Every structure is written in structure tokens, then in C-alpha cells.
Amino acid sequence: MSERKWLLSAFLPGAGQFLGGRRYRGGAILLLWLILVVIVAAYGQPIWWISPILIWLWNIWDAFHLQRLGREASLFLPLLAGLSVLYGIGWQITQIDLRSADMRRALQIVRPMLRPDFVQPRRELNQMWVEILVPCKENPPRAFNKLDGKTAMATPDCARVGEVVIVSVQGLWPNTDTQIWWQTPIGDPKMLGPNESQMLILPTDDNGALSATIRVPTTALVAAPDPSLALPHRVYFDQYRNVGGWELSFNGREVLKGAGVTIAMALMATVLASLFAIPISFLAARNLMGGHPVTFAIYFAVRTFLNVLRSIESLILALIFVVIVGLGPFAGVLALALHSIAALGKLYADVLESIDPGPIEAIRATGANWAQVVRYAVIPQIISPFVAFTIYRWDINVRSATIIGLVGGGGIGYLLVELIRINDMRGVSAVFITIAVIVIALDVLSARIRERLV
């Protein structure tokens, strides 16, 4: 019977190896095989059962090999079978579908990103407008406007939704593209081009005059409280001309503001955190607190608290603070600060624990009390590592601050989410560039400062 021990592996994987004296090998085979079976049973399609079956067969072969030839069988087959199942199922449940990676859509996203919306050429606006009554009432005022030597008029003087109106304008810049658009009394802009979804753009003639046939937009009265009430709507004629030079675009300003807020968030969080972390770290330093059972208990409690807090991502803390104090950078500062207190508290405490005990002994020998010992023997030793760690934390916090915005913590991350929501990829591109610049710049800066300190 005993020379057939390997057959036991057919009934329970690993049993033959186990009884053959290879306990770890047998145990590992059984454990890994069971895990594989559970995974396949829970998530796989029937085809994945091939893998546990293959490994089962290999396990019999391995037991036979071990007993008869005293050699282990190659691990290649079971590794291949196990890994292919693991990755196959992983592929399936993470819904990796290369067909859904639509390259045309990717191009649509990437192409505008190649032209980040940071600055725009400085432009000058030449604007003219005329008021027209919609819908008609009796004796409408003349649709005519005269302004700075420019005149604009519309015929007829009033119209219903969908009716044709001829507008003309004189005194604009000659031979320049002119955007013609509609503004309702409450200030909503409407486009007048094809399908009312494109801007109507026409050039002026040599004398700066222009005449166009437009239709009152179908949506002109959509937001009106009383569609039968005749109110003046406006038709605008806009001309733009580059005047040389560049200026920040709207998105550019927002991005810079967001970047400023992000850096400020990180800075505030670091400053607040270090204010709290410094006293806490003294309680978490074993060499200062280890002398007495009570102080040791405090040390242990503080250390445990710091470790638990440190293991909670600042992003998750941000979720909680967003619920408490609402969206905005304040929630982000609180989350970053709380996480940083834990991280800095531990780093500071480690510094305190590694200080040279010689000076402490010397000062204590002069009859100094605890506070005096700290002032004259401890602080001189810790100041530069504390500063170095604080700057390092600021660097990390800037990185974290960019993502805390994503969950509503304010700053450049929040701007990123908003820009993606309105599909403004040129703005998104500006945000991405700015993030890289900030992060890399602060990385270099903090490395420089720390090099000088340490």
C-alpha cells in the first residue's frame, strides 16, 4: 500500500506529497488548488474548470514523480494554468473590452487637447444691435438703432416666432466676418445659423454694411413667462479684430486660480497639521514617555491613534468633510490636515526617538526640569529634520490636493471635473499641463530645500 501513496493525491490534491514527507508542498498544493476552485466556482465560465482539472492531474503526476523518482515535477504547467485562470477571470470581471476603446472618440478627445486653452490673442469687439418686438402688438416702435456712427434696423418692426425678418447694419468694419445672434429679453443667446445650432456668420461689404434674412428662433419664447406678451428682443452684430499680443483666456484664469488654491490648500493643511503634530509627537516619542507606566500608556494610545488615522486615505477623509462642511477648499484643507497630522506626528516622533541622549543627560545633570531639557537638549537637535519633513509633506500634500478636488474639495481638481462635465477638452488640457508643472516644480523645489537642510 505504502508504495501507492501517490494515488492519494487523486482523491485530495497534495495528500500524496504530504504523506510522502513533503508537508509544505502538499499543504500549498491543497490550499492554492482550493482557492482556484473557489474563484472558478464563483466567477468563471465552465471553460475555466480546465485549469483546476489540469492542476489536479499535474498534482498526481508530481506525487508519482516524487515517490518513484524522488524528483519534483516542473512547476511550469500549474503556474501557467493557474495564472491564465487568474488573469482570464480578472480580464472578465474588470470588463476589459478592447473594442470599447473607441479610437475615433479618443482622437476627438486628444485633438483639442493638443491646443491647450491658456491664452488667446488679444481681441477688440465692435458690436451693434437692434431691438425687435416679439410677438407683435399694435403700433410697435421702429426697429432702428443708431450708436457711435453705426446704424442697424430690422423690417418688419415686429414678428412672431418662426417668421422671417430682414436685418441690416451699416458703419461696421468693412470686409470683416460678423457674427449675428439673437438675445431674448432675459439675456439668453440664441444662434441664427442652420438648425439654430450654428452661429450665423456673414462678411460686411467694402462700406462696412451688411444685410441678412433671419428667422425668429423657435426657442425665442421658451423661457418667457407669458408668450403672448410682446417684449423687445435684440439682434446683435459682433465683429472681432486681433489687436496684437496675447491675454489669458477665461479658462487660463480659472486654471491659474485653481492652481493657486491647490497650493494654498496644501500649504494651509501642512501648517495646521504641523501645529498639531508637534505637541502630539512629543507624546508619541518612546524615549521621552517611556519612564513611567502612565506616560507609557499615553505613548501607546497616541501611537495607535496615529497609525489608524494614517491608514485612512486623505481622499476618504475628504468625502466625510465634504458632507460636514460642504463642497469647497475648506473640506480639502481639513482632510489633508487630519491625514498630515497622523503622518507628520509619526515622522516627528521618529525623529525625537532617534536623537542623541548625551545632551539630554548633560542638561538633566545640571538639575533642569522636563521643559528645560526639551528646550536646551532636544529642540536644537530636531529643528532641521522637522523642517525637512514638513516641506516633504507639503510636497505630498500638493499632489493629494489635486485629487481631493475631484471629490469636491476645491482647487484645480474640482475645475478638472467641471471642465470634463462640459466637455471642454482644451480647458482640460490646460489643467493637465498645470498639474504637471506644479507637481514637478514643487518636487524639485522641496528636494533642493531638503538637500540644503540635511
Place this chain on the structure above:
Amino acid sequence: MQAMPALQRITRSALLIALVIVVLGFSWRATGIDLPRLLRDLPKGATLVRAFLTPDLFTREVETSVIGVDFPVPCGSAPQGVPPTNGPRLLPSVGCAAPGETFTLMGKEFPASSEILVRWLLPDGRTLNAVRVRTDAQGAFTATLQARPILTTQDGKSARLEAEIQRPVGGLKPSQALRDVAREMFVTIFMALLSTTIATLIAAPLSFLAASNITRRGCLGSGVYYLSRSFFNIIRAYDPLVMATIFAFWLGYGPFAGVLALTVVTIASLGKLFSEVVENIDPGPLEALQACGANRLQTVRYAVVPQIVPDFISFIIYHWDINVRISTIIGYVGGGGIGFYLSQRINGFEYNQAGTALWAIVIVVWLMDFLSAEVRKRVV
């Protein structure tokens, strides 16, 4: 003579302090710090934390039974119901009522100290919840109800007063939330596994391009070296969550977007670390194998690979640990996995369920931390 430097020093310190104060003041305003608000709103946080600390883990299966009595409105429009004389029963103070009239409802012999839902079964078959009551130690309750016009008898069919009793039966079962969290956690761990694996497969060959001792020969080599270096450095600046926003926008919300975002950032980060390992190898064996007449690939296989594999494995496990951590939250911006579940629960004010997810995250992250530290200790 000595006064000048001292004066200068004081001026410089004063300027520096002023600068720091200005910067901090600006930061204080820019970040909208509002401590009174924090103090005022802290109780809100306490409820939140309390909910997180009582996660939704288990439920009991409940058996629902309904006790009812007909209650015509107005009187005489239909026959009055007759309550039974024993067992759980509803005893209205009046047998019928006019619309708008209020009356007292008594319940007797219900399960003691349990919650009972009292509701109307309308003539058209719909239900209208009236009141939720708690029975006393004897299983009795009283409630004041109003006969609303909607209860008016239709086609000779009267409204009916009903009490719904829920009694737990059987043992504890994992709640829906716990099962959902387990499934999403499974997805999350696989997201980390796949992204780390794919990233390793791509970063390992790329890292050779970014290693100055392998690549930097000639004009083309320098070009490739600087290109791959700057690729690594720039991509590394982005947190995977920032990457995930754009991938989720491209591919739609789901784990695929999360895996891709994690993969891209991990490639850069691993590529940088790997290339540093490659740069620090001992050049002696390379020289020796070249002298044996080995070709370029053979030199890499026999002189470079054996030197770098242990460090590579250590970094891979380290990143697998980081990626588990990040994939638990990447769902918050559309990357799928447990983070997506968490964001939905928080946005839906289901804080107990969110608590379940949070606990799962903390446990898994700790477990992975421990495991990866153990494994790395063994490898190196």
C-alpha cells in the same frame, strides 16, 4: 561697522516674516477656512461617523404577516368589519367614520416591543401608510388616525385598516450591502492585479531605454533616453485618479477605465524605478560577456537580468500594494470597483452601507500592506 550687517539681518528676517504672513494670509482666504462653521457642523459629522461605525453587515430574514379590519367611510356605505376576539387584532374606537373624522386605534396581542406599520388598504387596491408605532411590553399600542376623503367607499368596497408585522425568522445572513461590497472588492483587487501586471510587462522593457548605461550611445540613443525619461517624469506627476477622470470620459464609467489609468501611471512610476535599478548594476559582467562573444540580447539575459530581478520583484510588490490602495478609491471618479459603490452610497445618504464599504477598504488595505511587507522581506 558691525551695526550694518545686524541691521541688514533684521531687515531680511522682517521681510521674510512679512512674506510668510502674506502668503499664509492669502492661503487662509483662498481656501475659505471657516472654523466657526466647522464647530457648528461637527454634530453632522458625528452622525456620519456613528453611521460608519455601525456598518450594514448582516440581516435577518423577516416574515411579514398582515392583520386587517374593514373600515367603511362614510358610515353605512359598506358593512363594518368585525375584529376577532383573540390573537393579534385591531380595535378602532368607532366601527366607521365620516371623512375628516379622527378616531383612536388600539392594537392588542401583537408581538411585544416591536415596530408595527399601520396602513390603509384603499378601495382601489392601493395602500396608504398611516403611522408607524411601537408596541409595549404586553404587545398593545394606541394611535390616533384620521379618516381621509380618499378612503371613501367605492362600488360597495370599503377601505380596510391593516397592520403589518415583521418577525425575524432564522439566523443572521450577510446583508445585501455586504454581498455587494464583497463582489466589488473582488473586482477592485483584480483591477490592481491586472494593472500592476500589464504595467510591469510594459515598464520592464521600457526601463532599459531609460537607463543611461544601456541606451545612451550615439545620437539616437540619447534621444530615446531623454524621451523615455521625460515620459516617465511627466506621467508620474499625475495621480492615477486624475488620469482616471480622462479615461472614464473616454471609455465610460467602469473598471476598464480604472485599470487603464492605473496601468499608465504605474508604467511611468515602475519604469523610473526600474531604470534606476538598471543604471546601478555592476558593469563587470556585461564586459565579461561581451568579451565572450555574446550578442546584445544574450548580454542582457545573462549579465543584466540576474542582477535586477530581485529589485524588480520588490518594486512590483510595492506597487501592487499601492495599486490596491488606489483602486479602492479610483471608482470615485469613474474607475469602477468599490470606490464607485462608495460614492453611490454616500451620494444616496446610505451611510451604513457606505460604512460597510469603508471598513472593507480599511481591512483590505491593511491586509495587503502586511502581506506585501512580508513578501518583500523574503525577496530582498
Place this chain on the structure above:
Amino acid sequence: MLRVEHLTKIYPNGTVALKDVSFEVPDGEFLVVIGLSGSGKSTLLRCINRLIEPTEGKIYWNDVDITAASPAQLRQIRRQIGMIFQQFNLVRRSKVITNVLAGRLGYVNPWLSLLGIWPAEERRRALAALERVGIADKAYERADALSGGQQQRVGIARALMQEPRLILADEPVASLDPVLAHSILQYLEELNKEGVTVICSLHFLDLVHRYATRVIALKQGVKVFEGKPQEIDRQRFKEIYGEEAQEVRAASL
């Protein structure tokens, strides 16, 4: 037959390592190169198998111009030339047998070798090479588990795998205890007696007297002496090593 003609090497930073060095090495010779540190010994040896590209001059190995060889030809030539290094240049984390097999890379199928598959015959050959240098029992240990002397023997075994017709040994005993020097050099001498040409750079003059059949001395990249080891008298010694030098015997350390 190795012929070196007007060899000059100038490094990109302007250092002149070799200046117009010419000599011939007939087959079966044990040629020792001596000189101070930085005199160009290492550069000379590395120019011969073009680990360092010479700036000017020609090197002929059996009338084939090494300096003009294409990369493929160069690998063909290199596999006939074994090399032994001062720092052994083993892959410290690999097993000894793998380090020895690596010497055969120029001969085997490159694709199979990339997969780590070696013909059984090559494995036998590797074990035989280790047997010859007396450390066959260490074949499956990691290279960094061995002592310095044992590591250098692995280096020799690796060179043996190439079935070399020329061995370049760059300070093979400089990193070892002097008492181990003879045991290493005896292997080289043994190979030399079997007909393998050896070019070796050495520090200790008594080793030169004991092993060399001919000596070349370099001083600041220039060949200052060529001849029998016995011809190096006190005068020559001062010329080569400078006025300050004192002769130190390896055996006396």
C-alpha cells in the same frame, strides 16, 4: 599569432592611454604586460578584443584585422579569446554553473540561450571546466557565496568554456591575497603549456620572473621595454616604475 601595429587610444576627455604601441605575440607565448597603474595596461588588453575601440592602429589576429571587423565577425573573434578580469566580473546573484555556461554564449543557439535552455553536452563541459579548476562541488551555489580565489577560478572556468586560443588576463591576481596568486597563475601556465597564448598584466615582479616568457612594459601609454624577464635589472626597473619605486615581492607579503 597576434600583431599590434601603431596602436593609439585617446579617450574622449583627451587622456592619451596608449601611444603608438607595436608588438607581436607568437602562438604559445606567455606575454606579461607590466607598468604602473594608469600606464595603459588595461586599455591595451581591452583594445585587443575591442571592448575599447582603438583610436588608431591595427590589430591582426592570425592575419584577420580585428579593428576592421563587423559586429558579427567581432563576436566570432571574441569567442576565441578568453578574458579574465581583476574583479572577476561574475554575475553575483547567478549560480556558478550559469556563470560558467555564459562563456559559451558565442557558440550556442542564441534563441535557446535566451530561454535559458542549454544542451546537455554544454552542461557536461561546464562541469568539466569547474572540475579542472577544482570547484565542481560549488557548481550550484550562488557566485557571491564563494571566496575571492574561488570566484577567480570560476572566471577561468568561464574562459575555458570558450576553448580559447588566446587568453587576456587583466590583473587576474590583484584583488586576491598574494598567497592565492600562484594557484591562479598556475592554471594559466598549464593552459599556456597546452598551446594557448596568454597575455597577462601583472603587478608583482617576482610573478613576472616566474611565469612570463616575454615582457612588455608600458609607461604613460608608451612601450618602454620589450624582452625576456631576466633582462629587467635594477636600471630597467627604475626606468619603468620611476626613481621612487622599491621592488616588493608577492611572496614576502
